[in-house]
Amino acid sequence: MFLPLGFEQQSVLTSLGRIVYYTASGAPWRQTTEDDNREKLVFLHGFGGGSSAYEWSKVYPAFAAEYQVMAPDLIGWGRSEHPARNYTIDDYLTTIAEFLEQICDRPVTVIASSLTAAFTLRLAIARPELFKSLILTTPAGLSDFGENYSRSFFAQLVSTPILDRLLYSTGIATSNGIRSFLEQRQFASANRIYQEIVEAYLESAQQPNAEYAALSFVRGDLCFDLSLYVPQLSVPTAIIWGQKSQFTGPEIGRRFAAMNPQAIRVFQPLDNVGLTPQLELPAVTIGLIRRFLTVLTQEEPREIEARS
Numbered sequence: 001m002f003l004p005l006g007f008e009q010q011s012v013l014t015s016l017g018r019i020v021y022y023t024a025s026g027a028p029w030r031q032t033t034e035d036d037n038r039e040k041l042v043f044l045h046g047f048g049g050g051s052s053a054y055e056w057s058k059v060y061p062a063f064a065a066e067y068q069v070m071a072p073d074l075i076g077w078g079r080s081e082h083p084a085r086n087y088t089i090d091d092y093l094t095t096i097a098e099f100l101e102q103i104c105d106r107p108v109t110v111i112a113s114s115l116t117a118a119f120t121l122r123l124a125i126a127r128p129e130l131f132k133s134l135i136l137t138t139p140a141g142l143s144d145f146g147e148n149y150s151r152s153f154f155a156q157l158v159s160t161p162i163l164d165r166l167l168y169s170t171g172i173a174t175s176n177g178i179r180s181f182l183e184q185r186q187f188a189s190a191n192r193i194y195q196e197i198v199e200a201y202l203e204s205a206q207q208p209n210a211e212y213a214a215l216s217f218v219r220g221d222l223c224f225d226l227s228l229y230v231p232q233l234s235v236p237t238a239i240i241w242g243q244k245s246q247f248t249g250p251e252i253g254r255r256f257a258a259m260n261p262q263a264i265r266v267f268q269p270l271d272n273v274g275l276t277p278q279l280e281l282p283a284v285t286i287g288l289i290r291r292f293l294t295v296l297t298q299e300e301p302r303e304i305e306a307r308s
Contacts, residue, residue, distance in 0.1 A: 051078075052079070072099055110124075134236070238292035
């Protein structure tokens with residue numbers, strides 16, 4: 001287990017199975033039962049070989065003294081249940097909503113990454129009563145503005161039965177496979193990938209049935225055009241975007257922000273950062289989240305000009 005000091009594993013039951021989540025349980029964060037009345041922050045990880053709540057584990061402890069922090073492993077990932085099924089977008093919209101309904105008694109700020117951030121934006125449109133604000137890192141549906149990821153060579157390759165599981169077991173769920181994935185897909189600088197990150201991703205990737213969610217993602221089953229939804233968003237939102245994100249460059253994020261400046265109040269690009277600034281530059285990510293938590297509570301929208 002790769003849990004920060006003072007955190008423990010808990011769980012809730014959803015319609016697709018049990019979701020495990022991590023929250024502060026005692027010293028030095030939770031001092032009295034009155035701490036249970038604090039505002040909640042929910043951190044949702046993105047998708048990729050071996051993804052899990054570990055993705056946010058260098059960030060969320062920084063908020064545990066002021067907030068109740070909840071960081072789940074989504075269905076099919078980490079230590080949550082892994083139903084043997086081809087996962088759909090609705091599976092995640094449904095189970096994320098069920099998770100929020102069970103752990104939150106009032107609108108909550110959700111901090112989410114990549115494709116999961118795109119799901120969260122869609123959920124905030126369908127269920128705005130669940131959300132106080134959104135802070136999203138590189139939200140992308142991966143088929144945005146008419147692109148179709150599922151037609152890519154790799155997506156087609158992984159759509160081949162038997163070969164798909166062979167590729168997963170030999171090319172993803174190994175130490176070398178994880179490191180290669182992180183270097184090529186998630187990080188802008190390989191020297192920021194240390195051994196603990198590889199080990200945490202590998203542990204998640206090797207859980208029983210872990211290949212089902214990962215292959216659904218890589219095949220493109222979970223991709224969609226987020227630009228069709230952005231104009232409908234009303235929940236106050238801030239976006240952080242790594243300038244070197246694979247497949248989803250910052251120009252996509254700028255187009256999203258321009259589509260709905262009333263809701264998307266902040267668009268902040270980061271130089272020399274890839275898909276997961278929360279792992280590459282956790283201290284910077286913490287500072288930006290603190291800033292945005294204040295900006296997004298202001299009654300009047302105030303757009304922050306993006307400068308790279």
